[in-house]
Structures are given as structure tokens and as C-alpha cells.
Amino acid sequence: MPREKYKDKIEGLYKQVDTYNLVENLETCLACGKCVGNCPVASLNPSYNPRQIISDVLSGDGDRWLDSEEIWRCFWCAGCATVCPNDIQFPLLMMQLRYRAVENNYGLKYIMPFKRFALRAREDGLTFAPSEKGREKIKRYRSNLGVSPWPEISDRAKAEYKELFDLTGATEYLNNTSDESEKPVTFKYTEGRIISE
Amino acid sequence: MNEQRVVAPEELIPEVPESIFLFRSCTGSMEYPGTENAIKEVMNKLGVNIVMDPDQTCCSGYLLTCSAYKPEVSLAVTARNLAIVEKQNLDTYVFCNGCYGYNRELTHIMKHNPAYMQMANDVIAKQGYKYEGKTEIHHVQELWYRLKDEIAAKVVKPLQGLKVGVHYGCHYLAQQYHILDDGGYPTFHEDIIEAIGGTPVFYKERQLCCGYSVGRGITHKEATVQPHLYKKFKSAKEAGVELMTTTCPGCNVGLDREQPNLAKRYAEEFNIPVIDLSQLISIALGVPVRKLGFEANTVPLDGIINRLGLERGESSL
Secondary structure (H helix, E strand, C coil), rough: CCCHHHHHHHHCHHHHHHCCCCCCCCCHCCCCCHHHHHCCCHHHCCCHHHHHHHHHHHHHCHHCCCEECCCHCCCCCCHHHHHCCCCCCCHHHHHHHHHHHHHHHHHHCHHHHHHHHHHHHHCCCCCCCHHHHHHHHHHHHHHHCCCCCCCCCCHHHHHHHHHHHCCHHHHHHHHHHHCCCCCCCCCCCCCCCCCEC | CCCCCCHHHHHHHHCCCCCEEEEEEHHHHCCCCHHHHHHHHHHHCCCEEEECCCCCCCHHHHHHHHCCHEEEEEHHHHHHHHHHHHHCCCCCEEEHHHHHHHHHHHHHHHHHHHHHHHHHHHHHCCCCCCCCCCCEEEHHHHHHHHHHHHHHHCCCCCCCCCCCCCCCHHHCCCCCEEECCCCCCCCCHHHHHHHCCEEECCCCCCCCCCCHHHHHHHHHHHHHHHHHHHHHHHHHHCCCCCCEEECCCHHHHHHHHCHHHHHHCCCCCCCEEEEEEHHHHHHHCCCCCHHCCCCHHHCCCCHHHCCCCCCCCCCCC
16 A cells, blocks of 8 residues: 555554554655565564564554564564664564554463563562572572672662562563463464465 | 764773773673673773672563563663662663663663653652663673773783684664664674684674574574574584674573574584673683683583683683
8 A cells, every 4th residue: 555645544553553652753664675684583484574564554454463473573683673774663663563462362472481580580680580499500600700699689679679560560560461361373474475364 | 863873982982981880781690690700800901990789680671572561660670770870970881782772772762752751760769769861871892892902902812813703692783873883794893803813703694693582582492593593503603613702691591502402403513602702802811711600601612711722720611
């Protein structure tokens, strides 16, 4: 669809995905496709196509991607943004497309592992602090280096970090994250063509 | 974006600071604690004083990009951490591309959206902090490049032409403004490798990412990460890379920990040790190997240590 022709009807439609207003200039997309050419995921899964996603989101059709497997494959390497002639921050769009998918109960299996990590990080003030056995290894390695056995993080830091999770609603969000009503995701495109609507 | 994207090191860091605030990285202090130690050793040799603060927490960016939670908490955490730095009147130096990317991205969002700045400051005000956006966020690699000549002059154990393949890491190169080089064709790591006596190898897939960010190393390990890394290591091996360097402990996890799995799946051994650039600089500057924590590495460094004729020291590898 030539976007210019319907500009008054579709302008700003992408804001239904970009709810945090992080991608200010999606409408400057030239559809040049450099993002696709520089995308390591697209080279492995040709049906993952950033240009197509931008085009759909711009025309208010972004929701067709919500039940797709494709959107969960992005590595967030920002190779797309690096080569974009208009500096479109596609990874920030992808982040919000994933939020929208999750709100619609798609892709929950891809965020469930991180619920556990996030709840633990909330206690530790550190991300990916392992369980007891792993901690022993860290303590040994650090002691061998002649530094404190555990990263020097204060009780105050831990308490305040935890509090920020509570104050900003992240704790509630995490506790409510569940895969009970999970809906399946599938590949939406094959060889660049839509296979289901 | 009207700000300049790629800037010269002298412009980025006009004056070499006497003291820096070193931003603790979770992965760099737990998974590869030798990274943090190596940075301290090199800074010490360069005469730069390091300030750290036990009140600083995780940057909280990694799990944000894994879609575990929404941006509000990360904006507040970033504001709080940087408020702590600002109290010390120092610039922030991070040594993880993740911390760099997330801190830069989130401060950019706050500075360009007054409502977000207000929201973050309202929340951290309850804990007695105020973030003003004064502290500059740098990656330590910028300082290495800025002081390349000083580092070269202090080399006591030149790398004897060791073939080093560098890995830049995306979250540095993908920043929108004020970086040393963008993702087009970066070469500043190679310049540093040459300065310490190594031979940089421009392997074909050197700009391929580690694949581990946003949690894909957990959710899509077999589906995408392994075939992706296989390409990278195959091209590195074909080009004769003996050692790979990163500037991000997170990338280090992806590139180092995944190699045994690649060997199993593709029946092909790569055995390319992966260490932080700071650890390699430390070796060249004569820091004892036992202070670099190589025992945390999955792919052992014995070959490299023998090749360079280094003392192993007390600690086992």
C-alpha cells in the first residue's frame, strides 16, 4: 500500500505499538531493506523480515505479527539500526511488539524463564546470580583473585533495588506473569509470503 | 538525531581523568570475575584511580530486553545508579556492552522525554536521590583506545604476533551518538591489538553478534543461536584466529560457554579461547596470570599461556 496516498488515515497508527513513544520516527522508513540485509536472524530465518514488520506496523497491521514465532527470534543486536539511513531504532519497536504479544497471551513461554531470574535479581541487586552451588564456584574464583568472595554490593543497594521494583509496579507485573492462558505461536511467513492471516 | 555519531577519542575523552567511577557488571563480577580485576590492574598501571560504590546495583537492562518487565523499573534503576555516580562528580565507565547500551539508551530516553525523567526522579526521590543527567557514560575500551600509545609504551610481554580475532559486541557499536566507531567497519580494537604486539585477524564473520542478548541464549539456543555462532567460529577458525577478545562479559558467556555444545552438535572442535580485551592488555602489561581469573573460562587458555611463555602463578587454571 503506498503510504503517502493514505497518509491522513494512517499517520501515527504505529503508536498503538510504540506506546512508550520510544521510536519517534518510524514513519521516516524508506523501505530500503538495509535492515534485512544486515540482520543475522533474517539470514538464518528468511521469514523474519524487519522491513515487512515496519511496513505492517505503519499501516496499523502490526498485530498480524503477535502470534508469530518470528518476533521472538530477534537477537536485539541492532544491526538494523546501525545501517538504517534514518536512524530508526527498530529494536525498541521489537521490544514493544513483544509486550503487545505477551498482553495477548502469545509467546509467554519465551518470557517465563526470565520471571524467575527477575524475581531473584530483585533480591540480589545483581542479575544472573546463580543458585547455591554456582555461588560457591564464584566465591572460589574471586577468592583466588584476592578480591572479596562476593561482589561488593551493600544491603542498602539490595533493599532499594527491591523497593524500585515494588514502586514501579514491576513486582506486581512479574507476579502476574503466568503461562496459564498461553496461546501457541507459529511461523507467519514463509519464503517472504504470508501463510496465515 | 543531530548529534555526531562517530567521534575521535580525543574528542570523546578530551582529558584523561584522574579518577573514574567503575560501574560494576553482574556478569563481569560473577561469571568472569577476572575481567573486573584486569581492568583494575590496567588502570593502576595507567595511573587512573578507580572509584566503585557498593550502593550501585545491576543496570537492570538485560531482563528488560528479555521482556521480563516493563521499562519503568529500569528507568528508575538507571536514574538511581547514575545519581550515585553524580554525587561523586565523576564520569561513569562501564565494562560491559550491556551496561553501556542500556545506560545510554535509558538516559537518552529520559533526557528526551521530560515525563520519563520526572517519573524516574519522583520514584528515586523517595530514597533520597536526584538524577540530573550530568555524568557521561563511557566504556573502558574508549579509555584503552584514548591511551593506546601509553599502553604500547608500557608493554613488557609483547604478544609475539598472536593471531587475535576481535569481537566488538553490538550494544556498543549500535549506539546512536558519541561512539568511537559504528557498525560499518570498526577497526579500533584491531589498533589496540597491534599496539600490544598481536596480529589482528579480520575474519569474515567478525561482526556477527554473540546471539546471547535478550535471552535468546536461553529460549532459542538450538533454533538460532548455535547455527549463528557456528558460522562465526567457522570463519574465525578458517582465518587462523588463536584467541578471541570481547569487551563485554555477556558476549564472553555466549562465545566461550557455547563452544563445547557447538563441538557436540556440529562434530567440529573450535577451541578458540575467548577473553576480555582488558585481560589481554593486562597480559601484555605484565600482570601475573593468576590475577586474571582464567579458571572461569570454559575453553582453557593453556595453549595461549604456553605460546606466550607466561608464568602460571599459584592459582590453577
